[in-house]
Amino acid sequence: MTDRDRDRRIKDVGTLKAIAHPLRAQLYRLLILNRVATASQLADQVDEAPSLVSYHLRKLAEHGLIEEAEPRSGDGRERWWQPASEGLSIHDEDFRDAPEKAAAHSAASRLFFDQHVDMYRRYLEERAHWSDEWTSASDNSEWLLRLTPAELAELSKEMYAVVRKYEESGRAAVAAGDTEGRENVAVHTYGFPFRV
Structure with a gap:
């Protein structure tokens, strides 16, 4: 990655709407975890068609949220992706100056919160399958x-x-x-x- 920012601060509604799509937010999180991946690899993880995942990755790239990575295999047809920064930050003060911006920020915040709740709910449902060490270390x-x-x-x-x-x-x-x-x-x- 060239000139990576620590966290990319999203300040415009277009970029906010790009990341506030349920599948795009999920793909972005997976790229943060995986560091680099192809659309096919991510498609397997989200159980979606590679063509749909590829479309959404291109949308994230259009807004500078992800970027192409160096190929990790000899297959020139594979396109590798990576986050364009270490993470993202979204601040309320960047979206207060117009009602449509405030509404977009509220909608994005609700989506991210719902996804967080879903992650924790999945953990609670699967907790019996984690070791005692992991369940003891977990916190709420x-x-x-x-x-x-x-x-x-x-x-x-x-x-x-x-x-x-x-x-x-x-x-x-x-x-x-x-x-x-x-x-x-x-x-x-x-x-x-x-x-x-």
Whole structure:
């Protein structure tokens, strides 16, 4: 990847709508995990036709979310893809200035949340098939705090830094061949105000 950003900040509605498609969001997540893949490989993982997956990958590429990768095989017909950045970030303040932008941001946020819930629900349904070690290590916590906006922002920043530390050490270990006992792990956090 050339000139990779740490996280790509999405600021326009077109790009937001491109990633806020259920299959595209799923394909993007798989590319983040796999680092590089072909449409056929991803199609097997999402149980869709390679032609449909290829179409959606091209849409993600049109918005600069993914890019072509160096071929990993001698088959010149295969097109390899990779994320164009380490991840994505979407901030509410980038979509507040017009009702249609705010509506697009809300719709995208709901889609991502629903996908997070589906991932966790799948884990709960499959939990009996995971080892005691994995189920003991898994976490589902809720903290109810009294904070200011500045304190919540600082908390989010600190949590982000901790997750990044583990992400980097995990990737380094895998790159060094240390894959024993490693699984994909989802970490979802939500920090938001509410009134009772």
